[in-house]
Amino acid sequence: MFARSAKKALASIPSRQKFRFRGCLQDARHVRALATQVQHHIPASVDDKALVGVFDNPNPSSGSSPFGTTGLFGHPSLTHPASLISLADATLVRAQLLTDRILRARESQSELLKVVKNLDRLSDMLCGVIDLAELVRNAHPDRMWVDAANQAYETLCEFMNVLNTHVGLYEVLKAVLSDPAIVKTLSPEAYQTALIFWRDFEKSAIDLPPAERNTFVSLSSDILVLGRQFLEGANAPRPPASIKPSELTGLKDKGMGVRLQLQAQFTQRDLFVYPGSMQAHMIMRSAPEEEPRRRVYLAANSSTPEQIEVLETLLRKRAELARLVGRESFAHMTLDDKMAKTPDNVYNFLDALLKHTQPFAKRALRTLSQRKQAHHGLSSLPIIQSWDRDFYCPPEPPAPPIPLPALTLGTVFMGLSRLFQHLYGISLRPADSSSGEVWHTDVHKLEVVDQDKGIIGWIYADLFARRGKASGAAHYTVRCSRRTDDDDQHRDGTVEGAEIQIRESEDFEAVKRHRLPNQEGVFQLPLVVLLCEFPRPSIAKGPTVLEWHEVLTLFHEMGHAMHSMIGRTEYQNVAGTRCATDFVELPSILMEHFLNSPSVLSLFDADESNTVRQIGNHHNDPCHSIDTYSQILLAAVDQVYHSEVVIDPSFDSTAELVKLHNARGLIPHVPGTSFQTQFGHLFGYGATYYSYLFDRAIASRVWRDVFANNPLSRETGEKYKCEVLRYGGGKDPWSMVSSLLDAPELEVGNAEAMREVGRWKIEDDVGQPGRH
Known part of the structure; x- marks a missing residue:
């Protein structure tokens, strides 16, 4: 509750909603006046071309300023590992003071009016250090920094676990939400933030007797331990x-x-x-x-009995936790604040998707069967087994829709910046980093610049592979948006003898604050980190040339990054990517669709010396539908494993897998196998694995109906920015999707809306996602 995933996140509607929305409409009118100009490409600027040099030069001359010296991310105090531990301790002191202030809020009406703001501020105070520590744990090459980050992370998470089950905080929030006069003063964004805290408290057994609350805490601890054991087993060599x-x-x-x-x-x-x-x-x-x-x-696909036991114990503990707080199953508990709302709605979506995909998958399976028949010289069509898939239809890497020259990393960043200028009036600008600001010389700092407001955030790009760095691709939210000029922190109080620690924490937060032109208020501006593992450019081999799947990955992660930049809200609990799990992938998957457009691909050519043209259909894996169908079945397995069936003492995860394959599968289950112990998403995405399929379906429809005809239209980009991205998690996702697609029937987000999304054709030849 008080700490949300650094790679996820949540946004908000501004308190002066009418003024802000009117500003958005003014932007849109301005864009309409320029509509004819948008038909021609905005030429690559000096900053756009500079991106090529920054990322493609093996020894870039810029990037590190010889004049400035600071600490990580520009915080003067964070110059050595011990400073991170000191900051965590200082944050703990201030967090306790703010907690005590909230607990005293019922003593005055003015303090009750500030409870939601102060709860969000308390969450941000802790998240600001926890999210930074999470990044350091995964990216810093110095073991001493990693150890310090682990200690800081554990110290503050332990305090957060106390807050998550704090009856006093719950009672104060209850008093706020029970007072109609106070509720009336809350902006839509503030009210959404309050509901997030309320729901999370309720999920933490807050209203149970002490003994049962202790059981909840014990079960939660057991689930974390079992989850780590499950992931270790999932990744263990077979x-x-x-x-x-x-x-x-x-x-x-x-x-x-x-x-x-x-x-x-x-x-x-x-x-x-x-x-x-x-x-x-x-x-x-x-x-x-x-x-x-x-x-x-x-x-x-083998498993040891121990691996199966760990998974089944994890699933039972989750079910017990849900029952303890009065929910029918873990899926019911998890989904009530998601777009899906209920397990039945997820099944409605998956059923519709299976019905849509099945004919295509069966057709592809018949093609494989014909190939197998010819290979063995058989008189009739044979059954395709699981071990036949790759032989008769070898997976091929994704390919661009048209022939393209080699795309260097710098060229792709230039294309991204030009695309964002077309859509949002926002560009990427290389910036020098001071000595000590970044954790490795490979890291490049980019300013995200709005043509009207100036710098609206920063992206630190750590894109090259190195030993000890976390694998895969990821978007880390190190700092969320938040309005800060009304913090009223001088009323938090003080502790005798802790003045230096309080000042240390306050100075850390002061670095984050900025006043933008043409906007009321002072804001904490977003700061994100992109982690990838591309080959480093070298003098011998030249710049890094990306494979097409790597271009897709970069576009995907930059979709998250721009959501963080544009979803710049007044409350950090709803900022940028801090939104529902089954909505958060929509902007990133939609970004992949832009790579299907020749006009977008032409942005990779700075001088427009090459003519990019459509030349027919590009490569399409004939077995793609089989893989999609298999992914839908995995989403169904996830729902079964988090349903009430796991409470039965005879629950057998392998038997349930076989039952589902026999009822809905296309390729027979192989006796003696138990893939479920390698399905790592069962832990991190428990009961929400359907989310990627769900967002993929919505993204395909948004691309087709909104962007496909003119993907570089500023008017269209402004509509998407104003009706979706800017709200982050501060508005009902169904309302945002309904508004964007002009589909009022979706706004209620009921079972029929889920079925409708399931019926939409998924056109996802754009490849695989990056890290979620």
Whole structure:
């Protein structure tokens, strides 16, 4: 509640809503006046072209200022690891003072009027250090910094766990929401923030007797421990498959096949092939004989009894937790503040999606069956097994819709900046970082510049692979938007002997505050970090050239980043990407769709010397629908595993998986396998794994109905910015989607709305998402 995921997030509606919305409409009118100009590309600016040099030069001359010295992210105090621990301790002192102030709020009406603001401020005070520590834990190359970040993280999270079950805070908030006169003073954004705190308190067993509340805390701790054990098991290596050398005859991959056969002849024994290895992938795609593929598949999808027990215990504990707070299941508890609202609505969505996808998947499966029939010279169509998928339809990497020259990292950033200028009047500008401001020389600082308001936030791009860095791609919200000029912090009080610590925390927060031109109030401006693991440019190899899937990943993560920048709200609990789990991926997936447009792709050409034209349909994986259908089944498995069935003492996760495959699956379940122990999303996305499919469906419809005809239209971009992005999590997502698509029937967000989204065709040839 008080700490929300650094990679997720939540936004808000401004307190002066009419003034702000009128400003948005004025922007839109201004754009309409320029509509004819938008048909021609905004030329690449000096700043746009500078992005190419920043990211493509192996030894960039700019990036680090020789004149300034500071600490991480410009905080003068954060110059050494111990300073992070000191900051956490100082934050703890101020957080306790603010907590005490909130607890005394019923002593005066003026303090009750500030409760929601102060709860949000308390959350931000803690999140501001926790989210920074989370980034350091995953990105900093210095072990001492990582250790300090772990300590700071654990110290503040422990305090947050106390706040999450604090009866006194709950009673004060209850008093606020029970007073119609106070509620009437709350802006829509403030009221939404209050509801977030209220729901989270209720999910934390706050109104239960002390003994049951203690049980809740104990179950929560058990779930965290089991979750870590489950993820360790999910990522643990599986035992090897034993493959006879004779079974590798005729491998399509001649080079690897010959090497394996020579290895077998030299050792004079069977080969041990480990799941996930290059040899395993090669066998699954290239081995003509079915038996080695079957054995590799069995090995890859095996589980130990201990791994299954950890998962099933985790699921039972979650169900117990939900029952403790009066919910039918963990899914019911989790979904009530999501777009889906109920498990039944999720099933409505998944059922509609299965019905839509099934004919395409069956058609693709028949194609595979025909290939298998021809391969073996059979008289009838054979059954396609799980180990046949990659052999008869080898997965191919995604490809651009039109031929493109090699795209360097700098070229893609230039294209992103030009796209944002077209859509939002916002550009990316390289900025020098002071000594000590970044954690590695690879990190580049970018200013996010609005053409009317100036700098509205910062992106720190840490994009190159290095040892010890977290793998994959991620968007970290290190700092959220929040209005600060009405903080009233001088009334928080003080503690004798702690003046230095209080000043340390206040100075840390002071660095974040900025007053923008043409806008009332002082704001804490958003700051995000993008982590990727692209190859570093070098003198020998030149700039980093991105594969198409890497371009997709970068666009995806920048969708999150721009949501953080534009969703710049007065309350941090609803800022930017701090929104419902089943809404947060919409902006990032929509960004991937822009890469289907030739006019957008032409933005990668600074001088427009190359003509980009549509030349027919691009590569489409014929088995794509099979994979989509399989993902829908996984979302259904997630719902089953978080339903009331896990309470039954006879619950068997493998049996439930088999039952679902027999009822709805296309490819038979393989006896002896138990994939569920490797389905890591069951922990982090428990009961919400459907979210990516859900947002993918909405993004496809938004692209088709809103952007596809003119993807560089400023008027369209302004509409999307004003009706979706700027609210973050401060407005009902169904209302935002309904308004954007001019579809009033969606606004209620009921079961029929979920079915309607499920019926929409998913046009997601744009590739795979980045890290959520």
